[in-house]
Amino acid sequence: MTADPGEGPHMRQLLGAYVLDALPDAQARAVARHLLSCDRCAADYAAVAEAAALLPLLSEEDLWE
Secondary structure, three states: OEOOOOOOOOOHHHHHHHHOOOOOHHHHHHHHHHHHHEHHHHHHHHHHHHHHHHHHHOOHHHHHO
16 A cells, blocks of 8 residues: 555545445545555545445434534
8 A cells, every 4th residue: 555645546435435335436446546555545435435334323303413
């Protein structure tokens, strides 16, 4: 993986949709390839995936608070 987060385009804006499996196949493959070579986006992916995994634990009342 690259240690320099400043190189090349990043996929941060697509990570939420990627985690929820809501991207078209070609775009999902591009994100997956990028995550293999970018430490920064891989770390962001882990954080987004963790947050998404917690969503089912929320109740409707939680959303109104």
